[in-house]
Amino acid sequence: MRAGPSQEEVRRHNLGTLLRYVHVHGATSRAELTNRLGLNRSTIGALTADLTTAGLVSEAAPRETGRAGRPSLVVRPESSRVYSWALSIEVDRLRAARVGLGGRILDRRETDRPRGMQVLDAVQPLAEFVHEMRAGVPDDTRYVGTGVAVAGMVRRADGVVRLAPTIGWVEEPVGAALRAELGDAGRLTLGNHADVSALVEHSRGAAAGCDNVIYLYGDVGVGAGIIADGRRVAGHGGYGGEVGHMVVNPYGRECSCGSRGCWETEIGEYALLKHAGRGDQSGREAVLGVVDAAMRGDSQAQFAVRQVGEWIGFGVGNLVNIFNPEAVIFGGTLRDVYLVAAAQIRSRLNAIGLPACREHIRLRTPELGDDAALIGAGELAFEHLLKDPLIN
């Protein structure tokens, strides 16, 4: 319970609000900012001037509007001058990008990650990517921080990956290892891959404008980023959203977490490939192979997709009763399965979801695709700046 803010706090809050607005929405006229932020014109002018001086935004006349009168100046984020490093550690690949303010990917690198790769072996190529890209960064730029998305449970305070069953890491000091390799990279923040992707789809993607969202990401495992009333459901230690380990089948298969019948044992990569008679394969290409075969009429592939679709609908139905969301987004390989199994998913979801809990729900695929994790990792770094633009 806190009392109201001081005038100086209000000004700093307003600076952050304006910068966040153009960061998320892109170039915006002063007139629209006045309107959207509920501040008067002179306040918007003063805030914009401060942010311009700090090199965070720039102002310019808009393109010809065809209307009479002096046009409102357009404020845009300095995407090419203010940037973060964004890293993503996934089951099958390692990615790095330079992300400009406004969420623009300015440069990127990617390499395969063999399953079973250890932390130090993963950290090195990521650091090399950063060193490579750094060589191409113009002089007149400002580095804000580094964000890392990891397909696992991350303790934000110190960047320890507590558990990443699909990657095979337990209690690994990934943050410290990256800090050592990156040298002067300074501020480094780790987050969960599904969480950061969810926030990006929520702020500027498939769930823009929705306050209650479940973003599911599948590969070998299944994770979720959950937004309730506009905010991430993080939980006490930041480990919320582990829906892949919601047990849906008490009589099901053993899971990599040690439990049995977890949702990801029924809808993850292994389940799909096994149902399709392709248990010897693995990886995204193999999943896409089953989905393609199902679309071409292969009956075993269709069986596999139906089976997995049923279980997807089952778990989504449970989550719908718990969260009453507006949107459920299917990311990763769940996106591909959703596209061919939408009917099964919807039908099972309708059987389990209570009418009031599911009545306004929209099932969607991601708008930003796999870029969401990189943009989201960038957001982890920008967050400090957006909170207090002139200090951080």
Add this chain to the structure above:
Amino acid sequence: MRAGPSQEEVRRHNLGTLLRYVHVHGATSRAELTNRLGLNRSTIGALTADLTTAGLVSEAAPRETGRAGRPSLVVRPESSRVYSWALSIEVDRLRAARVGLGGRILDRRETDRPRGMQVLDAVQPLAEFVHEMRAGVPDDTRYVGTGVAVAGMVRRADGVVRLAPTIGWVEEPVGAALRAELGDAGRLTLGNHADVSALVEHSRGAAAGCDNVIYLYGDVGVGAGIIADGRRVAGHGGYGGEVGHMVVNPYGRECSCGSRGCWETEIGEYALLKHAGRGDQSGREAVLGVVDAAMRGDSQAQFAVRQVGEWIGFGVGNLVNIFNPEAVIFGGTLRDVYLVAAAQIRSRLNAIGLPACREHIRLRTPELGDDAALIGAGELAFEHLLKDPLIN
């Protein structure tokens, strides 16, 4: 995205913050308020004066402190002068209370509710209780509003009960029916029974100080009020928290909702009584009978309690992975079962819950017991006042 508040908004916010503080924490010295709310002494003095003039708080010298110097005045909510009507519609009973500011129950009434009772038959005794209690209300008092807790899914906007399977109501205009019976009672707000109980246990009960809480309430069905990062997980339409209809056993029994194997079919009253060989009984007394028999060594009762305990732990494990809560509170008949089945519950929860998700979890029984629903119903009415004390 909103810009900062005006000075007048800050003052009103501060009035609400101070009033909410003493409403939740009871009598508090000006010195402590200064400290807790981060405002200076003269601001606290001015706010207290405004609230005193409005008849919402009173100030008095504290009891002898034994310390030298002028003691800080103590501010307390006007519990006996400012009140709401609080109603609770439950599976087996109807309750009404007059609740004073500060959450003090000043008067109360209760009657049985035969299962199958229709809306109009339930509304009438509640209205009579209010009329009765109203006759005893002193002159110099202020009525704030009426809050109603219902064991079902409620649309707050118009007070329609969308679905209350355990009560047997579907799309019933309970708010309108109550308004018609109560006559001049004015502002009326409905909420879900588990939701409002959760908020009270969170603000002043077993989960005070915890920001991530799951409050479970069981009788025939099972509902939850879920607090994430200090706020209720309401969902898009306000129907979140229907954990009783999370399917835990795909091969389980039919549920009153039309689905199969919902959590409440495994841990609700019917399951316990059936396992105990007492399928012909029903109600809370019958549940307590099984729990007592188990404590006295009756083997079939012990079997029943173990079975239900396993399934309680199972579902709690799922919720722990999804929410990473600090506290899980067992209310209603789940409280009684928890007290004899804590070992099973903990063991199954530990097997399903990921270590990071359950590492700081505390399992608890409610502090406010069944009063939570009445105090919580009162909160629905006080909420308007606390938001803007001098307007509402």
